[in-house]
Amino acid sequence: MSKALDRLGLLSTFARIAERGSISAAARDLGLSQASASRQLKALEEGLGVQLVQRTTHSLSLSQAGQDCLAEARVLIEGWDALAERFAGEESQVRGKLKVVAPVALGQLHLAEAVLRFQQAQPGVSITWLLEDETIRFAEIGCDLWIKVGPVPDETLVVRSLGxxxxxxxxxxxxxxxxxxxxxxxxxxxxxxxxxxxxxxxxxxxxxxxxxxxxxxxxxxxxxxxxxxxxxxxxxxxxxxxxxxxxxxxxxxxxxxxxxxxxxxxPLTINAAYLPSRRQTRRLKLLIDHMAEAVSAIPGIDGI
The missing domain is CATH 3.40.190.290 (D-Maltodextrin-Binding Protein; domain 2)
Known part of the structure; x- marks a missing residue:
């Protein structure tokens, strides 16, 4: 693996390619040229000695090794984010990205405004806001927070009842x-x-x-x-x-x-599901607390 390229950076580029399903789309997100993103993916594959991505003329998919690598890459990236926030200190501005999945109706009619209010208070946080009622595979989509009405069928996640x-x-x-x-x-x-x-x-x-x-x-x-x-x-x-x-x-x-x-x-419980605390960032903790307050303020929902 090229020493000129930061290993965590390579993993971050690979994770974005996997999430977007496109090298060119990932490159745009990261502010890279398509050629640079391709070189970083190739450097990671050479360094690990496996093919992570299967390419055709019109599509891109992960190999089995790529799926395994993606799960581990997310753990490392999240761990680094949490470590960086820890040493930045409580007084520093909260920065970084959060990906949230929420139920369609509740997310559209109430929680969208709540998450936007959070962003107003924390302008350094960039949020991806997705609405989905069906069960998701948390690790596969690279989610930080899953707000779900009803039981959360994933024992690897921490579940906090919001209302x-x-x-x-x-x-x-x-x-x-x-x-x-x-x-x-x-x-x-x-x-x-x-x-x-x-x-x-x-x-x-x-x-x-x-x-x-x-x-x-x-x-x-x-x-x-x-x-x-x-x-x-x-x-x-x-x-x-x-x-x-x-x-x-x-x-x-x-x-x-x-x-x-x-x-x-x-009655149905509104749950917030997320990864164990060792990989939580401060921005995620703040958002969960904010969403708990927002949910408890909705008429017809009893806060917990």
Missing amino acids: RVERLVVAAPDLIKGRRISAPADLAELPCAALAPFEAASIPLTRADGTVETVDASVALATNNIFAAHKAAQLGIGYAVMPRWFVEGELKAGDLIDVLPGWRAK
Whole structure:
């Protein structure tokens, strides 16, 4: 490996190439020429004695060795960032990059503003903000923070609960008109707009005294998109289980009604997932604390 090239720099260039899927795109991000980025990738491959990237005319993919190297490269890069911040001192301006994945609706309607407020307070931090409801592979995408509604299926991550979401059955007034709905069983004859993966054909509801009853739902719409389920409820296509924070305004306006005021669906926890503390940077710790405050301030979410 060329001594003229910093080894950590080579790993950083390789990681960016892997994330962008393109040498030219990575070079633009890093302020390098494409030729320089290619030379750094070649120097790393020669130094390690393996082929990291498989190239064709129109695409670029990682070899198995490249996938293994990427995971280790991220550990080393994150470790260096944490070490540099440690010796920079608490008084220095927080700098660096953070990559955050958040749920689509919550991220779009509330958390996007929260992360922008954080950036205003910490202008030295550059943030990549991605919205995704599906389960991600944390290590593969090079994520710093994953904000997820519901359990985090990755035991290698530290999980911090940010808040608990109240969920209720809502419907358009016209759907309920003339019907007496006083217990979960009364919903059996009505159509349902089910939000997967949280609801399906069976929806358990809990009363304040702890009594649990299950609704055998007649599913008219099944979707993994909260906006679609919400629109179905608005149009009277079916009732839906919605988080209070998402429908609070419509409940107050009377555009949607709380169908069973004494009953609630199982609450969901909003979690922040990240790598163990030995690889945390100060900027990440500050962002997690900031997001915890932002989540607890959202109506319909109880802070933890």
